[in-house]
Amino acid sequence: MSAEKKPDFHVVNHAVPRRDARVKVTGKAQYVADLKLIGMAYAKVLRSPYAHAKILSIDASRATAHPGVYCVVTGNDLEGLNPYYGHAVKDHPLLAIDKVRYAGEAVAAVVAVDERTAFEALELIDVKYEELNAVFTPQEAMAEDAPLLHEKQFEAGALRGFEGEVTAGKGSNICQKHHIKWGNVEEAFKNAAAVVEGDYYFPMTYAYAMEAYVAIADVTDQGVNIYSSAQHPFMVRHDLKSVFNLPVSKVRLIVPFVGGGYGSKSYTKIEPLVAACSWKAKRPVKLQLTVEEAMLTTRSDDAYTWMRTAVDANGKIIARQAKIFMNTGAYAENSPLVVEKSTNRCVGPYAIPNVLIENCSLYTNTVPASSYRGFGCAQVTLPGESQIDELAAKIGKDPYEFRLANAAKPGEEFFPGMRPFDGTLKQDLDTAARAIGWNTPLAKGHGRGVACSGSDAGAYPLTSTVVRVHADGSVTIMTGSTELGQGSHTVLPQIAAEELGVDFDKVNVVSSDTAITPYDRSTGASRTTTLMGSAVLEASREAIQQMVVMAADVLKVKVEDIQTVRGGVRCGEAQLNWSEVISKFYALPDGEVIGRSYIRKSGRFSALPVFWEAAATGVEISVDQETGKITMEKLATVGDVGLAINPALAEGQDIGAATMGMGIGLFEELIYEGSQLVNGSILDYRLPRFSDLPKEVELHLVQNQDGVGPYGAKGGGEASLNSMAANIANAVDRATGVRIRHAPLTPEKVWRALKDKNIQGSKV
Amino acid sequence: MNLQFVLNGKPWRVECEAQETLAEVLRNTLNLNGTKVSCEVQVCGACTVLVDGAPVSACTYLAYEARGKNVTTIEGLEKPDGTLDPLQQAFIDEFAFQCGFCTPGMIMSAKALLDENPAPTRAEIIHYMDGNICRCTGYVPIVAAIQRAAQAMGKETKK
Known part of the structure; x- marks a missing residue:
């Protein structure tokens, strides 16, 4: 505990019931889905069946003539607007113009008297395509003969959220490159006492905010008024101001209750499209996507990471090097920032004197990737925290003790140029380890893990x-x-x-x-x-x-x-x-x-990040040797939040985030077969349910009032997600002796690894 | 089509089309927006309402199927004097929701559970509620809320 005595708070630091x-x-x-405006029409969207194709022609005449249809909007109807938007890179047309870049991209919208009529009319739109070669992975996108997704040079968005240059639109499929470097990595690896090295994969995931994307637009000579389920209304306003060439004062975004975000509703999504529908239909228009359409709108970046980490003879981590390729999909959205963040987040929360991280995201003909809770961090914490355990095993150390010995200390400037570390990882890890009974005897087939994450948060x-x-x-x-x-x-x-x-x-x-x-x-x-x-x-x-x-x-x-x-x-x-x-x-x-x-x-806000978001998680799992199925026996979360203004809400954020992380660790993954997303519905995309609840759960907070926020508070709610996939993989290794470096750890993957181990008699 | 049914204790007569779902009639015709629609394929439970006491997914249940039946939605749980159902109160006390989008369906499923089994074990709660997805809470406080409501209701009946 902090030496400083906490003042006696009257209202803060109490679990008062939620205001809502x-x-x-x-x-x-009331959510946007529940709202109706007088005279409101409804839009439905026609989507591309092709991953990459030229649009030769669109004939909407039959749809336009359909009874109950007000108008059809296509990429040919946008004269007078600036149809490309994007806070980081203005690469995203509000409807496909001249070509489509992924299967599921919006090609046309029908505005009609009701949703059913709009839906019926979609079939009456005749689009002729000429299919082009497509790429679906970063490796394919980098190939010499790879087709180019974006031919033109882009304008960089004014609000991209980082200081580096935007790489996109320079004649290749590279969306963004970023690297960090200090010390001398080559030298350090030469002199290392032990090194681990491996290739890791973090999957594409879908946030599944249960309220799918929805917006209502009313565009008149008074300006653009929009109700939207948006996390960042001011950022969306900026994009719309540019699309409609209006002063900020004439663009109004109103956000009522939002049915889940988790990053998936950050930045602009369907607002320019619904605004264009209202602009053309000359009346208020509502666009409510289905969940299947939401899955074709935003996902997380999947990441291919090669990483190596070295220790000296004293068990001190001396170097880390990584090369990351991220799959950003057809449009940049927030991926340039995800690239920067995931680069930074390869380091933390350890003090490592020699670091070289190179990161590159590539455009592919898949659903655009963007923010997802903890953006970029979970992708690289899988390799980062896996290698901590792998190294500990290699040098015969307890992974928990090994973490304690290397974790950034309070006040330590472990990341050159950034705010000194403002968390207390020792206490976080101690608390997590105690909660899962780290040193108590383990049943056969069980394994434990403690892991931590510390990310540059606060935007x-x-x-x-x-x-x-x-x-x-x-x-x-x-x-x-x-x-x-x-x-x-x-x-x-x-x-x-x-x-x-x-x-x-x-x-x-x-x-x-x-x-x-x-x-x-x-x-x-x-x-x-x-x-x-x-x-x-x-x-x-x-x-x-x-x-x-x-x-x-x-x-x-x-x-x-x-x-x-x-x-x-x-x-x-x-x-x-x-x-x-x-x-x-x-x-x-x-x-x-x-x-x-x-x-x-x-x-006090001049140093970045605003704060280091730190948390530890502890897990105990068991593995069914016959089926490869992992059971969550115990889960502990420890949020290092400075001061919890409302402890119940802070703990709620941690368990919610950890459960999402558990889902990615165990089974969540969007799967492409060829050009099509094959599990693009909640029937097929496996999410955590009641029956996945760990048998025992403990929620803890560390409150040392060491943040820059009110009364020493800091943010939470992402960090418990970040370490979960690695933690599960580490626990599986301790339970079974197999190391799995690709998330999710589905029963099939675990079963195959166990089978290989039994054949080879050694780790895979 | 003419649809007559009892909704939250009151008889109603509305016009509906053959293909309209109960969720559409509740939300669009009757402006009862408490019933939420998410997956539209009977997987997430957000649209759960009770028909003659049994939980159904209003997103796929045809409105006309409800003719002559008793339908209870989230709007029907609060008493006219403003007293909340013990489940609603327990969800508040246990912080058993965040964004709230799954909450109406979650509470209606839990109500069906407690009506059927007033003192469920943790395992019974998990089994019964498995058809309702929550993306915010990790389910932990929801289980606690259902247990708390069961306790409160048990005390109420003993009085």
Whole structure:
């Protein structure tokens, strides 16, 4: 525990019930899927059957003439718009123009009086294609005779989120390249006492937000108004401003409750398309994708990683080198940032003096890849944390002790140029190890693993907010942070209630309406509690400063004579609460005080990352030798969150993330056969269910108040995912003696590995 | 087609088409949006409602099949005085949801379970609820909420 005593908090650090609890358990919470506008039409999308093809012609005349159809929109109808969007690379047309780049790409949209009519009319659109050669893996995309997906040079997006150059659109299928280098890797490997080396594969996965992508657009001469299930409404606004060539003030994104995001709803998805539909149909249009269509919209980048790691004779890690090829699919989306992040995240959270990581993502004729919870980190933590165990085994050390000896220490600048490490991995690992009984005897066929991850989180620090204190003492927070389920509508009012000394129940949240709520860059990278939480804290304090001045005016005393107390002010005998200060100041029991704050890359937020997101997980698994099926016996999560503003919500993030990570470790994988995604439905894509629940689960938090956020808080919610696949692979090795380097560890894969081991009598 | 059924305790008569699903009639015709639609292939459980007490997937159940039957949706659980069903309260107390999209279906399935088996074991809960997917919570708090509701309801009947 931290030596510093925690102050006695009134509201924060308490598991207060969720603010959105009642509306969510009674079915009253409104999602975009539930909204209707007067005069609204419905769109359906025609998708390409080919992975790579020229569009020779589109004849939509029969569909347009179909009763109930308002219009059909194709790539030929976009004159007057800038149809290519993308915050990193403007490579993505809102509908295919001249060619299609993956099977499932949107080619045309029908706008009709209802969904069924729109769906019927899709069949009446006649598209003629000329098929082209296609590539589906990075290796194929790099081949000399590989067809080029994108022929033209791209404009780099203004908000790509990293400082490096964009590599895309330079005459090859390379989407983005990135590398980091320090020390002398070649020399270190020459002098190493032991080295492990291997090839690893992290699969394509689908986030399955249960609410599939949905948006309603109303484009008029007043501007573009959109309701969308989007994590980052301000980023989407930026793309739409460019598509429609409008000032920011004429683009409005409104985000009500969101039915799951996990990164898959970050950045622009279907909003430009539905806006173009409304623009052409001249009425509000709703586009609700099916889950099958959502699976054809965004996935995670799969990654092929070659990695080697070296130790010296003292068991100190001295070098790591990796080459990564990521499969970004047909469009860049957020993959350039995923590339940068996965490069960085090969290192952490270890202090390694010699590092060389080279990463390259390639365009292929598959579903575009983008953000997915922990983006980039899980892909490289599979090799990273696997090699820690492999090395420990090679030098005869306990992998848990080996981690402790090499993990970055609090305050250590283990990544040159970045913020010193702000977590306590020793405590994280200790807690995880204890929770799963690391040193207790293991049953036959069982194996344990503890693993950790530390990722450069928080994205770019640009966040603003307004906290309005009303004359009755109640409070409204205006925030651009989106409630995805993570609990921002609960955590942010906890902070305001703590600062202003008002009841939690009296603090309301208005969120995610770009016309009303102040700018917030994004809701992702675990940033909201740290950045928006700090903004709410500072805006609350700024409101208090104003109310102190007002109180001095009311009491006719000097400002210096006013003393703040919880929920109000005191001056001598006189004591006023905020309601009295405001009412007396305005001489009317109404009116308000507006506290403001903005956070930028400055002061305590000048060092990046905003914080290191650290967590440990512990697992115990058993393997059925006959079938290769892995059973999760125990799972422990340890979130190193600085201070949990709401411990129940913080733990909920960890177990949710760990369960997604477990799914990828055990069975989740999008599978391509040739040009087609063959398991593109929830019938075929295996997800964690109740029956996959580990037999025992323990959730822990480490709270050393060592973050830059409010009261020492840091973000959580991604890190418990990152280490799970490696942890499961490590535990399987300890249980069976087989090392599997490709996730997921399906029964078939495990069974084959066991069979090979029995034949060869050694590790595969 | 003319469809008459009892919905959350009240008789209703609505027009529907032969191919319309119960989810479509609830959401589009009756504006009862609590029933959520996700996978549309009877796999995720988000659209679960009770028909004569049995859990069904409203996304694939034809509305006309409900004629003359008793349909209960998430909107039917809260009492007129605002008292929540013990399951709804337990879901709040155990933080058994995050985004909330699976929650109505999850609660309706759990209600069917507790109506059938008022004191289920952990294994029985896991087995019965396996047709409902939650992507946020990792299921741990949902199991706890169902156990908590079962306990609360047990106490209620003993009184």
